[in-house]
Amino acid sequence: MAILLNENTKVIVQGITGKQGTFHARSMIDYGTKVVAGVTPGKGGQEHLGVPVFDSMKEAVEATQATASVIFIPARFTYSAAMEAIDAGINLLTVITEGVPVQDSARIRQKALDNDVVMVGPNCPGLITPEASKIGIIPGEICAKGNVGIVSRSGTLTYEIIQNLTVNSFGQSTCVGLGGDPIKGIGFNECLTLFENDPQTKQIILVGEIGGTGEQQAADLVKKEITKPVYAFIAGQTAPPGKQMGHAGAIVHGKSGTAKEKMRILSEAGITTVKISSEIPLRIKENL
Amino acid sequence: MPVFNNMPMLYEIEGKQLFKENKIPVPRFRAYTDSNSISQFVEEIGSDVMMAKAQALSGGRGKAGLIKKVSSAEAEEYIQSILGRDHRGKPVEIVMLEEPLEIEKEYYLAVMLDNESGKYLIIASSRGGVDIEEVAEHYPDDIFKEYLSIWDVPFSYLFIDLGKNLGFEAKTLTSFTNLMTNMVNMAKQRDLTLVEINPLILTPDKKIIAADSKVVIDGNSDFRQANITSLKSQRDRHTELEFEADQAGISYVQLDGEIGIVSGGAGLSMATCDLLEFFGSSPANFLDVGGGADETKIEKSLEILSRQDIKGIFVNFFAGITRCNDVAHGIINASKKFKIEVPIVIRLVGTNDKEGISILEKNGIKAYGEMEPAARKIIELVKGGN
Numbered sequence: 001m002a003i004l005l006n007e008n009t010k011v012i013v014q015g016i017t018g019k020q021g022t023f024h025a026r027s028m029i030d031y032g033t034k035v036v037a038g039v040t041p042g043k044g045g046q047e048h049l050g051v052p053v054f055d056s057m058k059e060a061v062e063a064t065q066a067t068a069s070v071i072f073i074p075a076r077f078t079y080s081a082a083m084e085a086i087d088a089g090i091n092l093l094t095v096i097t098e099g100v101p102v103q104d105s106a107r108i109r110q111k112a113l114d115n116d117v118v119m120v121g122p123n124c125p126g127l128i129t130p131e132a133s134k135i136g137i138i139p140g141e142i143c144a145k146g147n148v149g150i151v152s153r154s155g156t157l158t159y160e161i162i163q164n165l166t167v168n169s170f171g172q173s174t175c176v177g178l179g180g181d182p183i184k185g186i187g188f189n190e191c192l193t194l195f196e197n198d199p200q201t202k203q204i205i206l207v208g209e210i211g212g213t214g215e216q217q218a219a220d221l222v223k224k225e226i227t228k229p230v231y232a233f234i235a236g237q238t239a240p241p242g243k244q245m246g247h248a249g250a251i252v253h254g255k256s257g258t259a260k261e262k263m264r265i266l267s268e269a270g271i272t273t274v275k276i277s278s279e280i281p282l283r284i285k286e287n288l
Numbered sequence: 289m290p291v292f293n294n295m296p297m298l299y300e301i302e303g304k305q306l307f308k309e310n311k312i313p314v315p316r317f318r319a320y321t322d323s324n325s326i327s328q329f330v331e332e333i334g335s336d337v338m339m340a341k342a343q344a345l346s347g348g349r350g351k352a353g354l355i356k357k358v359s360s361a362e363a364e365e366y367i368q369s370i371l372g373r374d375h376r377g378k379p380v381e382i383v384m385l386e387e388p389l390e391i392e393k394e395y396y397l398a399v400m401l402d403n404e405s406g407k408y409l410i411i412a413s414s415r416g417g418v419d420i421e422e423v424a425e426h427y428p429d430d431i432f433k434e435y436l437s438i439w440d441v442p443f444s445y446l447f448i449d450l451g452k453n454l455g456f457e458a459k460t461l462t463s464f465t466n467l468m469t470n471m472v473n474m475a476k477q478r479d480l481t482l483v484e485i486n487p488l489i490l491t492p493d494k495k496i497i498a499a500d501s502k503v504v505i506d507g508n509s510d511f512r513q514a515n516i517t518s519l520k521s522q523r524d525r526h527t528e529l530e531f532e533a534d535q536a537g538i539s540y541v542q543l544d545g546e547i548g549i550v551s552g553g554a555g556l557s558m559a560t561c562d563l564l565e566f567f568g569s570s571p572a573n574f575l576d577v578g579g580g581a582d583e584t585k586i587e588k589s590l591e592i593l594s595r596q597d598i599k600g601i602f603v604n605f606f607a608g609i610t611r612c613n614d615v616a617h618g619i620i621n622a623s624k625k626f627k628i629e630v631p632i633v634i635r636l637v638g639t640n641d642k643e644g645i646s647i648l649e650k651n652g653i654k655a656y657g658e659m660e661p662a663a664r665k666i667i668e669l670v671k672g673g674n
Contacts, residue, residue, distance in 0.1 A: 020609065075508065075511070076512070096609070099508045100508060101479055101508045101509040102479070102481055102509075103401060103438070103479055103506065106401060106407070106438045107438050110406055110437065110438045110439065123579070125608050137639075139608060139639055142638075154556065155553045155555065155556075155579070155609075156551075156552055156553030156556035156607075157556040157558075157606075159606040159608060159638060160559070160606050163606075182403040183406050207555070209554065209555055209558065212403060213404060235556075235558040235559045235562065236559075237562045238562045238566075238571075239574070240543070275566065276562075276566060276660075278660060
């Protein structure tokens, strides 16, 4: 089962002929992802990595019936590429690009919501369903198939946690890297609900960071609706307090953005909260 | 960008300049970096009394005595007395002289790009000029919030109800709705994530004027907002090393611990800082080279650390979009070019790690595969060296 992505998901790589696009499209293909097309305007009709290249997303979707796309395109062109993907009718949009203007992300997010498109990112590592498929840049070799669902705001820190799980014989159902930007596509709660409803997933790991309110909302959801055991790690526990987003930010979101506060709220919701990420597999073992 | 980084805030005077360009009424003002030609300004505003306000990126200027109502005779001495004065670690370099305002009532007004909803959020209150967080706590009914979709054109009519709720009427209501239109348009066109006016002043002749400005910009929009991201505030919000890192596209925050860190990804960089603390040492910095960093960025990171007063360096990579061979080359290049006299421990796994490790080994450098043993090793080397 897993969530969002399986071995049959047809994926288009936007920016496939670029340096990053080429490198990571190849790694996705090697992992087993069904990369059915690439899009680079002006390079339509060519073949790259054994995959047909199209000038537009519309042409690529029409020719391949792909339902997912992944963006490896410089930040200044990401807005248009994402809009194009949604207009072309894909259901799952993953934006790997870092440095996308926040306003562009807000627009992409709204367009995705209006069209029932699942958006992951921007500034994210993507997602992987081990031994089936991956979209994005999570190194496949550290993953193993299993029952742990991971949802994370971080990239490289997620790899750290995945590897630790794999080494300790805890495979994963699906790992989703949400991305580190203030405005992004899906969040913890969408993934928690998907994992709750996924028969393959038996435990859920939530990896958070200081700032924002996603973890607090996740705590609320876990209290009310999630029956599977949830484990959490928050990065930035020793960070000096981040500057508030002016007073307006404090009015809207309160002052609960510190790691300590988040860990307290998560613990209160019945989530097993660890101080060091390598404790996660140990805690899972204890609870089995 | 992590919260960990410095907020890209503008100086009040830079914000007011933006306000002026976007037809948001502000008092007449002028910037001073010395106390020359004050008389010209006195003549311009036709008043012998004025506000002198030191420009600083940290709050608490009033309490620090950096804002004062002065006469033209006092202005010169006052400016001289506050130029160069330290305010929360930064010297005052600009003083703004401003026309004084007659106040009938003070309001609070903010437009922010709200992270949670992805919409523009307008916050307004007729209880301005004070700590708005306290107003929110004690008089929540006096705070008005309205969301604007990211696609909405901010026509003036959208703000009529808000204006009436705040008590504006007749011509002032129109001034207010126009101001709102201009404020939202400015936020959109200039990629501002927060525009705060506290207080917005109503004068006895029923004009509304922004007496202060707090503006936060979006660092990611630098490619289309170069004239904002190049403002003096964007240099001054960093230390010298932070600014250099920022220019190189490296997210770096100077801290006061003993071990310098080079890492990739905000989460892992933060977790690396945490780990050093938990194991009994402390990070000298937060450093995230960013996704897909090439060897020059790694080299630049180490160059920056070589100029910081530290006792050891911990390079910690779990490479995804970054490649370990690039990291290895960067380390080798840096070790040849810069004087790195402190112990260095490297942890390298992920994309192309075998290649990276063999590059390091050819140069006699051992790399760790796991983060915790590597962290313990660098701490041991640092503590042992004492």
